[in-house]
Amino acid sequence: MERRSFIRTTGIAGVLAAGAAPAIVQAQANVRWRLASSFPKSLDTIYGGAEVFAKKVSEMTGGKFQISVHAGGELMPPFGVVDGVQNGTVELCHTVPYYFYGKDPTFALGAAVPFGLNSRQMSAWMFEGNGLKLMREFYAQYNFINFPGGNSGAQMAGWFRKEIKTLADMKGLKFRIGGFAGKIVERLGGVPQNIPGGELYQALEKGTIDAAEWVGPYDDQKLGFHKVAPFYYYPGWWEGGPQIDFFINTKAYEGLSAEYKAIVESASAYAHVDMQAKYDARNPGALKQLVAQKVKLLPLPKAVMDAAFKESMAVYSELSSSNPSWKKVYTDFANFRRDQNLWFRFTEAQFDRYMQSAKL
Template sequence: MQRRSFINHAGLAGVLAAGAAPGIVHAQTQIRWRLASSFPKSLDTIFGAADVFAKKVNEMSGGKFQISVHAGGELMPAFGVVDGVQNGTVEIAHTAPYYFVGKDETFAIGCTIPFGLNSRQMSAWMFEGNGMKLMREFYAQYNIINFPGGNTGAQMGGWYRKPVKSLADMKGLKMRIGGFAGRVIERMGAVPQNLPGGEIYQALEKGTIDAAEWVGPYDDQKLGFHKVAPYYHFPGWWEGGPQLDFFINTKAYNALPAEYKAMVEAAAALAHNEMQARYDARNPMALKQLVGSKTQLVQFPKEVMDAAFKHSMTIYSELNDKNPNWKKVYTDYAKFRADQNMWFRFTEATFDRFMQSAKL
């Protein structure tokens, strides 16, 4: 009997009993995962990517594969999610990889490094270059497989109680700054502080810190930073295209049926795209509103930018000499960055400069 005829006569129950449709059988598998985010629920755009991901997995599986999403601090500290996934305390986390440079500086390349790739270039490196391959080889040391889970696009340079008018103003500045950039501003004389998003406002209000960076106008306005620090600097030279990731416990991922793995990949891709679309759509109005409420926009002086660039490149060179993980990934990343900047110079950058000066 031909297979098509067999299916037509046996019906679905017969097919399942005969084992002729393993994919359908797998789709009935009930799976429950917990996702630990590094972000507070109040940040609906960056935290929201995890909700988008979980909802889409639930929809595609017909409710059979459910993922509960937990804000930073609910299941574990915001900066404890890598340990949580590595140890199998939770199956999945949504976070910014550069939070974990204390474990290995290479984590930062999977998110963003000062004067690195912009968001489009980062996606190109991850999906069409060697980025995904190299980062997954690195994350395997931590029992983790990653899927890109969003990008904020280029960020602002943070909120300051007093404006930075020269390089001298960086001396002694206590600044909340995430990931790798803290090492750079430290060489500029500043004092970096690594605080979760939910703790920044209080520290800035109390004067525990003098400045803080987070993301951009939409999130920053929600967190109220403009109420306690009126000077909004730009650009965020340390975050030209920061990528968020879904970190999944390798054992948990490998245990998934093939169709559930496909759902994870598809849902992560949706969340990855949707996060930046939301930021790009919402940041302009938020910036207008912030300026309307007396926020003062301040561009970093060239000497500050030049010093930051110089120190960043020096640090990367030093890491090439002492961290084999870093050297392996950064060598490829740096070559890709050089080619991308050459290309963007003649296309995106030139077009953008014209459009930003045109009277529309």
């Protein structure tokens, strides 16, 4: 029976007697959650995505559903947030899935892999392809459900203390590079380092690392990398469209009413779009300012790109032979990527190429 009709015909006493009250009360209940971020507060774009989400949830529930947002290191280490959600220490986190490729490389497919999808293609795979379905099946074994919660768009290749002229310059390079892409850098002769964003400047300044990638001009300028590493390379071939996720503890999520679940879904979608809009709007001005400060803006040599592509495809083939979870998700991902690139080749790529060469 439809809920409102049931209430009208039986009255509240009848509702209570029928045992239907808990669901109705639950829909109006006050909820308090804690969110652990992997990012420092200084980054109003990527850390701010969690604040945007929490604000929308509060607004859509009249303040009855409150989520407190905690920066990386406040409640747990930046790379400890998945364990925190999995064991119920916090109800949810906001992070980049590829940080946790050490648990299983399949995590990386929920964010970005080298020579993967751009941000629009990633959203298409998630929402209209099989991406969300496949990743949720995979994440279920870790006791959480994911919701897309942002994307930076294609990233820069990062800041280098010395110039990269040939593939040989990658040998022995101590390079902070997030997650899965470190596997490829290692095969190129580099030494990948997985360091939280808030610790990068000091490591680069002291020479503990030789190079560092983060996101792009807006965030990079805030972190001050241009002060200690003069060479700014592009493109970040490992992050054509990296997705940031909200991971929510399964028990906590299932404890929500249907209405609150719908609000979580809507708020995460809003935060997802909002983050990339901010990056796209803010990166151009930041890049102009960096170049004005004599930053040396350079493309990665083609030999480096070609070698990275070759090694990436080899790694994917090896993983498909040894990891059933990876094979299941990557097979669908790769097929989707092939069709997307066919389409974008005739539309976005041609339009962008013309507009970028036009004298406006």
